[in-house]
Amino acid sequence: MKRIQNMPSGRPLGLLMAGTGMFLVSSDSLFIRIAQPSSGWTIAFMAGAWSVPVVAIAAWRTYGNQLFYEIRKHLKILCFTGLLASFSTTAFTISVTLTSVSNVVAILAAAPILAAFFARLTIREYTSRRTWKSIAGTAVGVLVIVGGSMSGGGIGGDLLALAGISGYAFNLTIWRRYPDLPRILVVLAAAIFIVIVTSIPAAPSTIDGDAFLATLAMGASFGPLARFLLASATRYAPAAEVSLFTPIETVCASIWAWLFFSEIPTNATIIGAIVIVCAVTYGITGPASEVVPELDPHP
Template identity: 35%
Template sequence: MPDHARGLLIALGGVLLISFDALLVRLAAAPHWDIIFWRGWLICLTLLAWMLLSGHRLRLPPAAGDRWLILGAVLMLSGNTTLFVLSVSHTAAANTVVILAASPFFAALFSWLFLEEAVPLRTWVAILVAVSGVLIVFGGGVGGATSSGDFYALLLALFVGGQLTILRRYPTIPRLPLIAISGAVAGLMALPFATPLSLTPQTYLVVGVMGIAQMPLAMVMMAVATRYLPSPEVSLCLLLETVLGPIWVWWVLSEAVPSLTLIGGGLILATVAVHAWLALREEKT
């Protein structure tokens, strides 16, 4: 299988798993900090156990500058969940998601600036069209006022683009140890604000699914995809989460999906499909 096709399948599989995140958080019915605490530590412990069984080890580059970049990627990975929660708490959810949709722009910019990767015209066009689809999905929910929540969302978009670019630069660095460490960091950040031993059995069950199965596998797949795909393309695939997330919530909890979500979602799905087809055809040529 060509590298691009393999990377695309891995990235889309990771996005599919991530898209269940909103539904699972809703089913957990617990304070955000408690969810962050348990999910972070469960991700860490699950991946550490797998590393012991599979023989994965953390191998850092010899240069000090490269090690600092890897540390930056770990901090970005751990900060994503926290920044998302902070943004939603301080601004409209539509603002958060629309600003987060800028992450492909940052990934493309960082790849061009720091990795000297030429970003194909089709990728720039696909990013613009897909972001237009996100704007359609959340049209009418975006306010013009600037707030701290908007700043958190912008920082989150920077983190997503930055971490994908750093991982793209170091394709041979094992991903599992980095994600395991990022889970521990997220759990430590949530500790001062969480009451992790006061949850219901249902919450523990749902958080267990998130921390042991869903999020570790999704994060690993998204990180591994950067070995085969440029970071802008991996980030572009993440836009599918804005479509699939509401669909799962509607399916399980019977929350209606607005018509704009169907229109914008169709545009995003078509854009990613056409972009993938063009990329595969170009690689075969």
């Protein structure tokens, strides 16, 4: 990939989008839990099936008669990013059903590191020292939360979670590289490919009423809006900074469990959550000279 050009200004807006998007994504852990014992394939398929008509209508209202022109114009990159998004979403959903939640949320801490690596490798975007320090802080916070509850076994689920988060991190770099790529079409492509990829192993006829409503909420509202915000955030903020909010999902997942399942957070969870919030706050604040990524001196 070439180095990014003509990136819009508005870093605070990008960070707000990233934080809001990741907060919405954190609800997935709640809805997946409600939808079980349905399989991860089925949950992902139903969520994607709900997303397609909702996002298609939104895209039509946005572009009108120009919709198919925009699709043809960006077809190749839409197919690539949509397939990658479907893979990462499906892999992550299934991983939750194959390994412990503690293992999965620990793997989330790798997202900012992977995003920084992919951004440097493909679009020559450096990550600021302050962001690297913040990444280290969030990783420490996640380890504090899950350190006492990491389980053995479930290696397949762990690898799926790692593959899923890698796909997400690489997609952030793609979205960062193409600021003019229509974000609503990115969300639509992801939903379509999720349905295609999961259609064969899914068993939608087996879901109950709770799973029906949970996947409806995931697919028709929370999921599409979250993906739109995260994809849009990369127009204004570096990929590494956008992914810096990923460990916030760990904090929010604990809050959802407390509110809806009366699971009182442990002391380790509370301490780790404080560390994560402080680390993210540190990473997105401070003098401009410290938070703006360094540029490659040899583009």
